[in-house]
Amino acid sequence: TLINILNAQNENQYVNEQLIDAFYSREMEKYKILLSEGVLLSKLGLLNPVVQTMLEQDPDYVPLSVDTLPLEHDFDKDGVADESDVSVNSLAGDAVTDLGVSQKYDSSYIYRQIASPAKTQEQVVEANGSLKETPLQLNVSTRFNFDAFVAGSLQPSKTLNEKMMRDLVKQARSYSTKTPLHITVSSNEYDNEAQNYALSLQLCLVSATGL
Numbered sequence: 001t002l003i004n005i006l007n008a009q010n011e012n013q014y015v016n017e018q019l020i021d022a023f024y025s026r027e028m029e030k031y032k033i034l035l036s037e038g039v040l041l042s043k044l045g046l047l048n049p050v051v052q053t054m055l056e057q058d059p060d061y062v063p064l065s066v067d068t069l070p071l072e073h074d075f076d077k078d079g080v081a082d083e084s085d086v087s088v089n090s091l092a093g094d095a096v097t098d099l100g101v102s103q104k105y106d107s108s109y110i111y112r113q114i115a116s117p118a119k120t121q122e123q124v125v126e127a128n129g130s131l132k133e134t135p136l137q138l139n140v141s142t143r144f145n146f147d148a149f150v151a152g153s154l155q156p157s158k159t160l161n162e163k164m165m166r167d168l169v170k171q172a173r174s175y176s177t178k179t180p181l182h183i184t185v186s187s188n189e190y191d192n193e194a195q196n197y198a199l200s201l202q203l204c205l206v207s208a209t210g211l
Helices: 002-044 049-057 107-111 158-177 193-210
Strands: 142-146 181-185
Touching: none
Parallel strands: 142 181
Antiparallel strands: none
């Protein structure tokens, strides 16, 4: 019947697919064996017997193609080879160190005082101002770090507890509707780790009451 014929065709197709899978599996195993053999022979400094036979039969054997393009060892032409050049795109004529880095960027550059320090109003939030909201990614936590670097400035006080921290939390609340919110308080007021931990925990509790 027609159904039996179709079933036979399906079985034949299935067997052919299995045969093809077996063929490619065999070829893959042969490749793995040859690769392992090549690795071992190269480690031992030996030649594959087949390669040795080819060389004996054709002593003039040459590669299929030859790359004639010159190899560039100094991309930015600063006199430092690329393999040891930290900055491979130095400006033309720029004086560089042995590592290929511009001599203008030595260690003293890190500690050099800024010629024109930022104005105070550029460093703080203005009176009655608020934090500037920036676009947020969904499901990405927003973190607020409250850091104080002046000794004694982080001590619990009415101004700090009821104004500064509350204002910070109030301004940050708008973020909590869009993304998880984390507020971290760090303290280094004391030499004792336990006291610093207790102070940070107290200020975190103040923040939590604002939420």
